[in-house]
Amino acid sequence: xxxxxxxxxxxxxxxxxxxxxxxxxxxxxxxxxxxxxxxxxxxxxxxxxxxxxxxxxxxxxxxxxxxxxxxxxxxxxxxxxxxxxxxxxxxxxxxxxxxxxxxxxxxxxxxxxxxxxxxxxxxxxxxxxxxxxxxxxxxxxxxxxxxxxxxxxxxxxxxxxxxxxxxxxxxxxxxxxxxxxxxxxxxxxxxxxxxxxxxxxxxxxxxxxxxxxxxxxxxxxxxxxxxxxxxxxxxxxxxxxxxxxxxxxxxxxxxxxxxxxxxxxxxxxxxxxxxxxxxxxxxxxxxxxxxxxxxxxxxxxxxxxxxxxxxxxxxxxxxxxxxxxxxxxxxxxxxxxxxxxxxxxxxxxxxxxxxxxxxxxxxxxxxxxxxxxxxxxxxxxxxxxxxxxxxxxxxxxxxxxxxxxxxxxxxxxxxxxxxx
Amino acid sequence: xxxxxxxxxxxxxxxxxxxxxxxxxxxxxxxxxxxxxxxxxxxxxxxxxxxxxxxxxxxxxxxxxxxxxxxxxxxxxxxxxxxxxxxxxxxxxxxxxxxxxxxxxxxxxxxxxxxxxxxxxxxxxxxxxxxxxxxxxxxxxxxxxxxxxxxxxxxxxxxxxxxxxxxxxxxxxxxxxxxxxxxxxxxxxxxxxxxxxxxxxxxxxxxxxxxxxxxxxxxxxxxxxxxxxxxxxxxxxxxxxxxxxxxxxxxxxxxxxxxxxxxxxxxxxxxxxxxxxxxxxxxx
Numbered sequence: 136x137x138x139x140x141x142x143x144x145x146x147x148x149x150x151x152x153x154x155x156x157x158x159x160x161x162x163x164x165x166x167x168x169x170x171x172x173x174x175x176x177x178x179x180x181x182x183x184x185x186x187x188x189x190x191x192x193x194x195x196x197x198x199x200x201x202x203x204x205x206x207x208x209x210x211x212x213x214x215x216x217x218x219x220x221x222x223x224x225x226x227x228x229x230x231x232x233x234x235x236x237x238x239x240x241x242x243x244x245x246x247x248x249x250x251x252x253x254x255x256x257x258x259x260x261x262x263x264x265x266x267x268x269x270x271x272x273x274x275x276x277x278x279x280x281x282x283x284x285x286x287x288x289x290x291x292x293x294x295x296x297x298x299x300x301x302x303x304x305x306x307x308x309x310x311x312x313x314x315x316x317x318x319x320x321x322x323x324x325x326x327x328x329x330x331x332x333x334x335x336x337x338x339x340x341x342x343x344x345x346x347x348x349x350x351x352x353x354x355x356x357x358x359x360x361x362x363x364x365x366x367x368x369x370x371x372x373x374x375x376x377x378x379x380x381x382x383x384x385x386x387x388x389x390x391x392x393x394x395x396x397x398x399x400x401x402x403x404x405x406x407x408x409x410x411x412x413x414x415x416x417x418x419x420x421x422x423x424x425x426x427x428x429x430x431x432x433x434x435x436x437x438x439x440x441x442x443x444x445x446x447x448x449x450x451x452x453x454x455x456x457x458x459x460x461x462x463x464x465x466x467x468x469x470x471x472x473x474x475x476x477x478x479x480x481x482x483x484x485x486x487x488x489x490x491x492x493x494x495x496x497x498x499x500x501x502x503x504x505x506x507x508x509x510x511x512x513x514x515x516x517x518x519x520x521x522x523x524x525x526x527x528x529x530x531x532x533x534x535x536x537x538x539x540x541x542x543x544x545x546x547x548x549x550x551x552x553x554x555x
Numbered sequence: 556x557x558x559x560x561x562x563x564x565x566x567x568x569x570x571x572x573x574x575x576x577x578x579x580x581x582x583x584x585x586x587x588x589x590x591x592x593x594x595x596x597x598x599x600x601x602x603x604x605x606x607x608x609x610x611x612x613x614x615x616x617x618x619x620x621x622x623x624x625x626x627x628x629x630x631x632x633x634x635x636x637x638x639x640x641x642x643x644x645x646x647x648x649x650x651x652x653x654x655x656x657x658x659x660x661x662x663x664x665x666x667x668x669x670x671x672x673x674x675x676x677x678x679x680x681x682x683x684x685x686x687x688x689x690x691x692x693x694x695x696x697x698x699x700x701x702x703x704x705x706x707x708x709x710x711x712x713x714x715x716x717x718x719x720x721x722x723x724x725x726x727x728x729x730x731x732x733x734x735x736x737x738x739x740x741x742x743x744x745x746x747x748x749x750x751x752x753x754x755x756x757x758x759x760x761x762x763x764x765x766x767x768x769x770x771x772x773x774x775x776x777x778x779x780x781x782x783x784x785x786x787x788x789x790x791x792x793x794x795x796x797x798x799x800x801x802x803x804x805x806x807x808x809x810x811x812x813x814x815x816x817x818x819x820x821x822x823x824x825x826x827x828x829x830x831x832x833x834x835x836x837x838x839x
Binding site: 159162166167168169170171173174176177178179181182183184185187188191352353355359373374375376377378380381382383384385386388389390391392395397398399402431434435463488489491492493494495498509512513516517522525530532533536540 | 566573576577580581583584585587588590591594601602603604653654656657659660661663665666667672675676678679681682683684685686687688689690691692693694709712713716720770773774776777780781791794795798799802806807810813814817818820821824825
């Protein structure tokens, strides 16, 4: 039948199929044009800069551009013994350009990061160059080697060679408390200097326990809200929604007042005789403060998804479970609980993702033992100005969040995000 | 939540235990907000309840911190409040316009690459704020917009649009597209149809998205910390500085005002949600 039917034509004489396709394409373009302004805006101001964070974090072009001739002549040097005359000569040429541009200090700083001791010998070389002490008609190698004994040490030339590639993974290794040693092997920094790994672990630990606390506290009240008659539950819902809408800093401030040594919580503990008046425990500027404040601040994000799932579970299911001989506990565990798992997944991952990137609350109530990786990122952005290191740590954190988010999407589905 | 008479003792105990836990959690959630309230009326400079306050002595209460907030010398709060409102209003307008238009496109069934585009549009909500802050700072520094109001407004538009996109797409999901076709068949052009038919129907979603965007901007501190100069200080920045340096009762007065504001926002958001559900024909 199909092969013999005449093509259906529109009134213009164009086959219907083509005409429909045309209309379809037009609609597609129309829809896309509506999204385009926002998409373009976000790509330029947001997605692209995140990409820039990546190039920044691996960028090591500065030194590559500073010593172009040196690195070129080093290509043929095997790196086992002192480099030949030619390398010394091109190094001197590069160095003179740097001295003219007053950039030799930057070079010394960068090389010193690669190997300690460069600062001194670069300064010495600078003085010689400045006084025109180096005679280019004679062996430059001999003269540079005379400037300082370290210039005679092959390890320093090897260090220069290591800085040649325009890209480096050093910042990522540093964030894991590791570095590349002389033989290009990944090595751990000495034990007393491993600060970043502690921070990563602490971040995950805090996020995990905050999620657990939020779940333990959120589940019962979400259940109560979902099962109470509407007029009561609406009233109680305010207890969840008001903190949700209240400024983060206001809530953090109130915890600072509650948890201080003369604060309400301590007063209460003294009143019921839990602690002695002269021995009030420190509850702020440590992990306890971080846990308590973050749990309260993130709790609404757990309750709301749980509530929206529990609301859809018919109460007759529990009744059926009980009437079939299950005790209330069995009926709850076998019937009700499995039905709430999508809500649990949504709530837990939402809280975990929010907690892992937390900055403000830990910075205010965390003290030294309560700071997290975000605080370290902010510290390098604002204080040490090591932006490439901050970018590297930020991207590592982002990678972690994306993995979690991908899992969340697989297990629960993004569409389950609900607001209020 | 009365229990039936035949309930066994152990379930009775369990039930009261459950009620006790719930009560504790509700207190845990809401009580911190109420601590601020009385302390902001403290006549003294300390952030603890004085003996006078515990005995409800009227002399122990005063409005001095509110006066300090408004009239205090070298007072940063006036400028901060002005900046906060200006930035939040423009950021909300920007987010609402860009977000609503994008949501209209996204809800069309003709939209190509829907999944990936949606993921891009809501990404600022998923990416931890500190990372967004770093990325936005790099852009603004390059564009020469660091430490300007424009820069902060743009940054807050980035952070606010995902909320508008999500709420408006949700409203549009229950939207009956035949009404726009009806309008078109009656000779209305697309812009007219949008203004007269679509917009009034999705307005609750648009406004509640706008409320989210407003609160996000008004409460945002991480990105502003990277971007703001002295001239662009906002209320959250002032609170942040105050909380880091010295907790003064003036901050509590400001906090009380903010709680009142968030209560108003909560009420309007709730009313809007109900209206939106009624318009979409959802009766629960």
